[in-house]
Amino acid sequence: MGDFRLPSLGADLEHGKLVEWLIGPGDHVSPGDSVAVVETAMTTLDVETQQEGQVTELLVDIGTTVPVGTPMVRIMETEDGAAQPAPVSDPPSDLPSKAQSEVPSEAQDRVSTLRRAIGSLMSRSKKSIPHYYLSTTLDLRAALEWMQQVNQQRPVASRLVPSALLLKATALAAREVPEVNGFFTDGIFRPSSSVHLGVAVALRHGGQVAPAIHDADTLPLDVLMQRLRDLVGRARAGRLQRAEMADPTITVMNLGDLGVEAVFGVIYPPQVAMVGLGRMVEQPWAHDGLLGVRPAVAATLSADHRVSDGLRGGRFLGRIDELLQKPEEL
Structure with missing residues (x-):
């Protein structure tokens, strides 16, 4: 059993907001598979896993902002890579379906957030490089x-x-x-x-x-x-x-x-x-x-x-x- 953690999202990006799950409990994942859509200060990204196994639990609610390194998905590793029977329990009720998770962001607030992120990154660049x-x-x-x-x-x-x-x-x-x-x-x-x-x-x-x-x-x-x-x-x-x-x-x-x-x-x-x-x-x-x-x-x-x-x-x-x-x- 292992956890998939939110990986690096790019330069100076330390947090991401979960927008959509692309997998669910019982699904089999392989290295390179996209598992979630995450919104950052810069853009919205498809986040991929590098693990092989079966998803047993989703650990983060849609709409939650978490830092890089946060456990996101519990994955049961399998020796032969074959998917095991899905767990009996249903996914948590507070994890909306893919259709429910499509929460529109407002223009893109997003523009001002993006400007601040770019400004912070460029300011750090000019000061340190x-x-x-x-x-x-x-x-x-x-x-x-x-x-x-x-x-x-x-x-x-x-x-x-x-x-x-x-x-x-x-x-x-x-x-x-x-x-x-x-x-x-x-x-x-x-x-x-x-x-x-x-x-x-x-x-x-x-x-x-x-x-x-x-x-x-x-x-x-x-x-x-x-x-x-x-x-x-x-x-x-x-x-x-x-x-x-x-x-x-x-x-x-x-x-x-x-x-x-x-x-x-x-x-x-x-x-x-x-x-x-x-x-x-x-x-x-x-x-x-x-x-x-x-x-x-x-x-x-x-x-x-x-x-x-x-x-x-x-x-x-x-x-x-x-x-x-x-x-x-x-």
């Missing part, structure tokens, strides 16, 4: 020419967009420059062997969240773009997975669609870097004594000086630009 900032201009001429050629052979629904190329190049560069990809905790930097690319998503009622596209450096461009669309949709609908909020290793903020030319972000602790992308512009460009025009994007890096410096940060931004010059290899 010695930020340094770099910027460069990404030459998109080769990337866009290649993308246009590829898109000519595709239906509209499956065409690539510039954001997919920018995100993939960022993920690959983060893998090659590990000082920007990982977590600084307990005075120690722990680089990540995977690139879980956090993507800042603006929410409809205000505020933002930054869930992760897992293993973004290994995904083909088409898959990465599908994951991006899915992630944005679920973020705005408030149905993210807990892991998507808990484990981004580096975050990208793209404000180009809002007309912003450059953005210098604040690092999401315990991460150690944030990339900012502005809008695509046409700018004059001199090459081999000739003046032309090229499409370009301003890219910025906010990084933790305890882990990296201008040399490594500059290498990271430079590598993004190099990768975009060979888009067929992304």
Whole structure:
């Protein structure tokens, strides 16, 4: 017999409110199964278990706010993973059914709560992390020419967009420059062997969240773009997975669609870097004594000086630009 406890919900999130149970007594659960919907100051998350066994008791009432680490579900482990007969007793009467549990939250109060949570997190970041900032201009001429050629052979629904190329190049560069990809905790930097690319998503009622596209450096461009669309949709609908909020290793903020030319972000602790992308512009460009025009994007890096410096940060931004010059290899 073991208890499933409320796991980490993301940076600076210490409490969660139980909104809905997705399982009940007698159900069999396996690692990765979603067991509950939990509301945090940032968003609403599907929380998954990493245990195998049969649910015997739900320990928290719907509508209750509990700290991370609180026992939520009692699970009877089974040797062969097979479900045992359901317990004779009915679930407690004060645990509403799934239909009863759908309690609407008011807009999202939620907006002011989200603002306070973001403000608290960013304030802690600026106070505790010695930020340094770099910027460069990404030459998109080769990337866009290649993308246009590829898109000519595709239906509209499956065409690539510039954001997919920018995100993939960022993920690959983060893998090659590990000082920007990982977590600084307990005075120690722990680089990540995977690139879980956090993507800042603006929410409809205000505020933002930054869930992760897992293993973004290994995904083909088409898959990465599908994951991006899915992630944005679920973020705005408030149905993210807990892991998507808990484990981004580096975050990208793209404000180009809002007309912003450059953005210098604040690092999401315990991460150690944030990339900012502005809008695509046409700018004059001199090459081999000739003046032309090229499409370009301003890219910025906010990084933790305890882990990296201008040399490594500059290498990271430079590598993004190099990768975009060979888009067929992304």
